[in-house]
Amino acid sequence: MIDICGVNKTFTLGDSTVHALNNITLQIGQGEYVSVMGPSGSGKSTLLNMLGLLDRPDSGRYSLNGVDTGTLDENERARLRREQIGFVFQSYHLIARLTARENVEMPLMLAGVPARERHPLVAGILDKLGIAGRAHHLPNQLSGGERQRVAIGRSIVMKPAILLADEPTGNLDSRSGKEVTEILETLNREGITLLVVTHDLSMGERATRRIRMVDGAVDSDLNDEEAA
Amino acid sequence: MRLFDLLRFSLLALRRQRFRSSMLLTAVSLGVAAVIVLTALGEGARGYVLGEFAYLGKDTVVMIPGRKETTGGMPPMTGVAAHAITLEEMEVLQRAVPGITALAPMVLGNGPVSFNARERDSMVIGTTAAFFPLRDLAIAQGSPLPELALGEGMQVAVIGQTLKEALFDSGRAVGQWIRLHDYRFRVVGVLAGTGDSFGADLSEAVFIPVASAQAVFNVHGLFRVMLKVRENHQVETVKSAIEKQMQALHNGDLDVTLISPDAMLSTFDSILRVMTLGVAGIGAISLVVSGILVMNVTLMSVKQRTAEIGLLKALGAPASQVRTLFLTEAGLVAAAGAVLGIVAGQLLVLVGRQLYPDVPFATPAWALWASLALAVGTALLFAWLPAQQAANMEPVDALGKK
Numbered sequence: 001m002i003d004i005c006g007v008n009k010t011f012t013l014g015d016s017t018v019h020a021l022n023n024i025t026l027q028i029g030q031g032e033y034v035s036v037m038g039p040s041g042s043g044k045s046t047l048l049n050m051l052g053l054l055d056r057p058d059s060g061r062y063s064l065n066g067v068d069t070g071t072l073d074e075n076e077r078a079r080l081r082r083e084q085i086g087f088v089f090q091s092y093h094l095i096a097r098l099t100a101r102e103n104v105e106m107p108l109m110l111a112g113v114p115a116r117e118r119h120p121l122v123a124g125i126l127d128k129l130g131i132a133g134r135a136h137h138l139p140n141q142l143s144g145g146e147r148q149r150v151a152i153g154r155s156i157v158m159k160p161a162i163l164l165a166d167e168p169t170g171n172l173d174s175r176s177g178k179e180v181t182e183i184l185e186t187l188n189r190e191g192i193t194l195l196v197v198t199h200d201l202s203m204g205e206r207a208t209r210r211i212r213m214v215d216g217a218v219d220s221d222l223n224d225e226e227a228a
Numbered sequence: 229m230r231l232f233d234l235l236r237f238s239l240l241a242l243r244r245q246r247f248r249s250s251m252l253l254t255a256v257s258l259g260v261a262a263v264i265v266l267t268a269l270g271e272g273a274r275g276y277v278l279g280e281f282a283y284l285g286k287d288t289v290v291m292i293p294g295r296k297e298t299t300g301g302m303p304p305m306t307g308v309a310a311h312a313i314t315l316e317e318m319e320v321l322q323r324a325v326p327g328i329t330a331l332a333p334m335v336l337g338n339g340p341v342s343f344n345a346r347e348r349d350s351m352v353i354g355t356t357a358a359f360f361p362l363r364d365l366a367i368a369q370g371s372p373l374p375e376l377a378l379g380e381g382m383q384v385a386v387i388g389q390t391l392k393e394a395l396f397d398s399g400r401a402v403g404q405w406i407r408l409h410d411y412r413f414r415v416v417g418v419l420a421g422t423g424d425s426f427g428a429d430l431s432e433a434v435f436i437p438v439a440s441a442q443a444v445f446n447v448h449g450l451f452r453v454m455l456k457v458r459e460n461h462q463v464e465t466v467k468s469a470i471e472k473q474m475q476a477l478h479n480g481d482l483d484v485t486l487i488s489p490d491a492m493l494s495t496f497d498s499i500l501r502v503m504t505l506g507v508a509g510i511g512a513i514s515l516v517v518s519g520i521l522v523m524n525v526t527l528m529s530v531k532q533r534t535a536e537i538g539l540l541k542a543l544g545a546p547a548s549q550v551r552t553l554f555l556t557e558a559g560l561v562a563a564a565g566a567v568l569g570i571v572a573g574q575l576l577v578l579v580g581r582q583l584y585p586d587v588p589f590a591t592p593a594w595a596l597w598a599s600l601a602l603a604v605g606t607a608l609l610f611a612w613l614p615a616q617q618a619a620n621m622e623p624v625d626a627l628g629k630k
């Protein structure tokens with residue numbers, strides 16, 4: 001479903017250029033559980049942003065579900081993000097003035113889903129993520145783990161095919177980190193394609209496919225299922 | 229996004245930046261209130277002036293000494309003429325011009341009017357009996373000035389209601405002697421009404437025969453003359469007959485101005501309309517200035533909420549939706565500010581009406597709508613640039629900002 005071929009991305013800061021993605025070619029199938037690890041600055045976030053259509057490659061081809069994303073305009077890319085891709089960020093990116101429920105509701109609201117259809121959907125997700133009791137709390141009244149669960153709720157409320165998580169446990173203590181990891185794995189078992197960027201070796205090792213990046217290139221790509 | 233959600237989301241955002249929102253609200257409402265109050269002032273002035281002249285019937289002509297050479301524009305209200313208009317000339321006019329049915333010369337003065345120990349500074353109008361029907365003034369007690377020959381003086385006076393109360397309280401005025409400078413006049417009549425239709429002035433005035441007034445104030449020329457055109461006579465025809473006669477009397481100089489109320493009213497009307505518009509324009513400028521504030525506040529808001537914009541884009545909000553969000557916020561504040569300004573402005577107008585009951589202050593309906601539309605329109609226009617900036621942000625860049 002994800003198919004990138006010869007993708008490059010360079011950043012210029014002053015007079016130094018950084019090759020954040022160096023000729024990357026990668027295929028990821030429906031329902032895979034992939035971890036992306038590597039030293040910081042190796043291009044993991046850049047790769048994830050590229051896959052999430054938040055960023056455009058300088059060169060190379062990226063097709064998502066058979067659609068060549070290079071030919072899409074910004075509106076069409078926004079539509080793909082809305083319908084196919086969920087994001088989970090290290091820093092949660094919750095809207096501070098909205099309650100947990102409203103944050104989860106946000107994508108539905110933007111998509112114009114009427115309130116009476118939104119509410120049961122959101123209630124079900126909050127329940128599943130174990131934060132039903134926190135529905136009416138503002139983000140600053142929630143613990144880190146709870147905040148990340150709200151963010152996960154928001155990322156899946158549109159039932160995307162792909163979930164991209166950039167260091168989702170980076171700001172969490174090990175116990176909440178483990179809980180969040182388990183939630184993501186449950187979602188993966190239910191069919192979502194999961195890509196997790198992580199620094200946490202024990203979390204990374206749990207993935208069925210483990211990609212290691214160094215200096216913007218794929219250094220290793222281990223797949224349990226292929227091996228098995 | 230549904231309208232309700234859009235409004236709710238914007239209101240929450242506005243509440244979050246309370247200080248900025250209320251600053252904007254204040255600026256916009258001040259601008260709108262300015263438009264409301266200024267147009268009410270303009271309209272009030274217009275209504276007041278028109279009301280002041282409305283008592284002059286369509287068949288009335290006013291003659292003023294002096295002549296303005298250029299045509300159009302304001303007639304000379306205090307013109308100094310080479311030749312004064314005299315009572316003797318008025319006698320000639322009455323005899324020689326067939327279309328005149330009534331003629332009321334006026335001499336205007338000011339002086340201390342007293343009865344016993346009470347004294348008031350009053351306007352003194354020297355005129356004739358014809359003045360009262362011409363100005364549509366009714367007599368409440370006694371009688372109007374007696375019918376006299378134009379040059380004949382007499383020590384009689386009619387006084388206005390307010391002056392009567394000031395000098396006599398509820399006592400009887402008719403038959404009493406009042407003093408004006410070194411002259412004494414017997415009150416023969418009291419005007420009806422306290423002057424709500426013609427302003428407070430006449431109800432505070434003293435009316436004496438024109439020849440007596442000339443003696444009291446030692447003046448020869450007339451301040452102005454009101455003439456009534458006979459039925460079935462063309463006002464314009466009579467006007468030019470009078471002009472011709474006056475020119476002949478003044479050695480060939482046409483140095484008087486004749487005004488018919490129709491012409492005067494339309495001149496005043498257009499002048500005052502322009503004034504209202506000008507004054508409304510001043511208010512509108514303050515609204516446009518508040519637009520610059522809208523732009524700054526929206527710009528600040530966009531800067532501060534960059535990460536949120538990134539998130540919205542990551543969630544799949546297209547550029548147009550991001551723009552709409554910021555425009556809605558600006559539009560909402562402007563609309564709320566406008567409503568507030570309209571309410572505040574109308575309250576001020578009401579207070580003005582209480583303070584000056586004679587002046588019909590009223591904001592015209594167009595000013596309400598125009599100020600609302602201008603406030604919201606300006607806000608949207610000025611918010612467009614920053615909103616567009618937000619809409620065009622690259623999602624990855626926006627997300628990265630804190």
Ligand SMILES: Nc1ncnc2c1ncn2[C@@H]1O[C@H](COP(=O)(O)OP(=O)(O)O)[C@@H](O)[C@H]1O
Binds near residue numbers: 011041046
């Ligand atoms: N917007 C940017 N401008 C300039 N350089 C950037 C930008 N984003 C990333 N980079 C650089 O690209 C490289 C890869 O960054 P990133 O993908 O964030 O690494 P990782 O997530 O693996 O730590 C780094 O050297 C980083 O400094």
Ligand SMILES: [Mg+2]
Binds near residue numbers: 044045046166
């Ligand atoms: Mg990173």
